[in-house]
Amino acid sequence: MNKKVLIAGWFSFELGHPTAGDILALNVTCEWVEQAGYSYDIAFDLPFEGGVNWRLVEASTYSHVVFVCGPFEQSQYEADFLNRFNTCRLIGLNLSMLVPLEKWNPFDLLLERNSSLTVRPDIVFLSQEPQVPVVGICLVEPYPGALDSVANEAINRLVNSRQMAVVYIDTRLDSNNTHLRSSAEVESLIARVDVLLTTRLHGTVLALKNNVPVLAIDPEAGGAKIVAQAEKIGWPIVFKADELDDQVLANAFNYCLTDQARRKVQECRDNSMVMAKEIQNEFISELTHPIELEIKFQNRLANPVANKWMSDLSASSRIKPNWVNKLKKNSKKLVKTISYLTLPIPIYNYLLSRKR
Numbered sequence: 001m002n003k004k005v006l007i008a009g010w011f012s013f014e015l016g017h018p019t020a021g022d023i024l025a026l027n028v029t030c031e032w033v034e035q036a037g038y039s040y041d042i043a044f045d046l047p048f049e050g051g052v053n054w055r056l057v058e059a060s061t062y063s064h065v066v067f068v069c070g071p072f073e074q075s076q077y078e079a080d081f082l083n084r085f086n087t088c089r090l091i092g093l094n095l096s097m098l099v100p101l102e103k104w105n106p107f108d109l110l111l112e113r114n115s116s117l118t119v120r121p122d123i124v125f126l127s128q129e130p131q132v133p134v135v136g137i138c139l140v141e142p143y144p145g146a147l148d149s150v151a152n153e154a155i156n157r158l159v160n161s162r163q164m165a166v167v168y169i170d171t172r173l174d175s176n177n178t179h180l181r182s183s184a185e186v187e188s189l190i191a192r193v194d195v196l197l198t199t200r201l202h203g204t205v206l207a208l209k210n211n212v213p214v215l216a217i218d219p220e221a222g223g224a225k226i227v228a229q230a231e232k233i234g235w236p237i238v239f240k241a242d243e244l245d246d247q248v249l250a251n252a253f254n255y256c257l258t259d260q261a262r263r264k265v266q267e268c269r270d271n272s273m274v275m276a277k278e279i280q281n282e283f284i285s286e287l288t289h290p291i292e293l294e295i296k297f298q299n300r301l302a303n304p305v306a307n308k309w310m311s312d313l314s315a316s317s318r319i320k321p322n323w324v325n326k327l328k329k330n331s332k333k334l335v336k337t338i339s340y341l342t343l344p345i346p347i348y349n350y351l352l353s354r355k356r
Contacts, residue, residue: 003037003038003039003063004038004039004040004041004061004062004063004064005033005038005039005040005041005062005063005064005065005066006040006041006042006043006052006054006057006061006062006064006065006066006085006088007026007029007030007033007040007041007042007043007066007068008042008043008054008065008066008067008068008081009022009025009026009043009067009068009069009070010022010069010070011023011026011043011044011045011048012043012044012045012054012081013045013077014045014046016045016077018048019070021069021122021124022068022069022070024124024127024129025068025069025093025094025122025123025124025127026042026068026069027127027129028123028124028126028127029066029068029093029094029123030042033066038063038064041057041061041062043057054081054084054085055084059084059085059086059087059088060087062085062088063088063089064088064089064090064091065085065088065089065090065091066091066092066093067081067090067091067092067093067095067107068093068094068095069093069094069095069113069123070094070095070096071095071096071098072092072095072096072097072098073097073098073099074099074104078106082106089108089109090106090107090108090109091107091108091109091110091111092106092107092109092110092111092112093111093123094111094112094113094120094122094123094124095110095112095113095115096112096113096114096115097110097112097114097115097116100115100116101115101116101117102116132163132164132165133164133165133194133195133257134164134165134167134192134193134194135159135164135165135166135167135193135194135195135196135197136166136167136168136169136189136190136193136195136196136197136198136203136207136212137155137159137166137167137168137169137196137197137198138168138169138170138171138190138196138197138198138199138200138203139151139152139155139198139199139200140199140200140219141172145220145221146219146220146241147219147220147221147241147242148199148219148241150219150241150242150244151199151217151219151241151244152199154217154241154244154246154249155197155199155217157246158197158246158249158250158253159197161246161250167189167193169186169189169190169196169203170186171186171200171202171203171206173186186206187206187209187210190203190206190207190210190212191206191210191211191212193207193212194212194213194257195212195213195214195215195253195256195257196212196213196214196215197214197215197217197253198214198215198216198217199216199217199218199219199226199241200226201225201226201229203216204216204226204229204230204235204238205229208233208235208265208268208269208272209269209272211262211265211266211269212265213237213255213256213257213261213262213264213265214235214237214256215237215239215249215252215253215256216230216235216237216238216239217238217239217240217241217244218238218239218240218241219241220240220241221240221241221242222240222242223238223240226238227240232275233268233271233272233275234267234268234271235264235265235268236264237252237255237256237261239252
């Protein structure tokens with residue numbers, strides 16, 4: 001008897017919605033088939049590559065066909081597949097049988113995950129997929145003078161160069177793109193990644209504070225606050241957006257995954273906390289013994305020029321309150337609406353039809 005097996009599943013259908021669990025179950029099945037002394041082909045469809053197309057192979061090539069993992073019912077996909085390999089020994093493995101078995105069981109051997117008769121543990125419990133680093137990505141939004149797009153592209157190239165589980169983290173709380181609602185949620189997520197890639201100052205700080213190695217890129221040419229902060233606390237993995245090199249970034253990322261990097265993080269964290277405590281002491285001392293602060297305050301009040309902070313700003317550079325911008329926007333809409341309503345009806349109807 002020909003001892004070749006075709007292994008199929010929802011990864012064998014372009015619109016089969018395959019999951020990570022399907023692929024892990026497939027890997028387990030391949031191991032079991034090899035242990036049983038059989039060779040095998042895998043039926044893949046897009047977006048997966050390799051394997052065979054089950055619609056094109058000769059059914060007589062295979063002694064057994066295994067359909068592994070996921071729901072299984074009496075629908076068109078299942079019918080097409082079963083009819084194609086009706087002359088083979090049909091095996092169902094790790095399936096959730098949606099039709100009661102007393103009404104329908106198309107398999108010669110069924111080791112289902114669950115059915116109307118029994119429940120078994122999912123075979124993915126036996127999968128041994130190697131784990132990859134969990135990498136947080138925390139990016140600053142574009143702002144004038146920043147080379148954020150250069151930094152972002154470099155980070156994307158690094159991410160695409162190897163396997164890693166990417167988690168996007170937004171530190172903004174007024175409008176958060178990653179559905180985080182508080183500083184505690186932001187920090188808790190950063191604390192749980194293996195490495196953080198960031199163009200944000202507080203991405204850098206929160207990572208190091210929580211013993212997470214960070215690959216920081218200062219988005220300003222020549223470096224600004226991120227470079228200054230990293231140099232002050234002694235963290236070496238910081239780069240300037242106008243001096244990026246892909247190989248250097250790759251080497252830095254590899255370093256961030258080492259025990260040596262973890263020890264360096266701890267050293268920087270401890271030193272930073274000592275220096276921050278000094279700021280705390282100075283702040284409290286100035287408030288509790290405010291002699292020098294009071295002298296500076298009185299001198300400022302006595303000097304009118306020192307209180308004209310906006311005197312040198314042009315009107316165009318001054319930030320307008322949000323309500324002013326909204327009023328201006330709504331006023332334009334109101335003027336436009338009034339102009340439309342005062343038009344003769346035939347002209348109004350014509351413009352309205354053009355707009356639609």
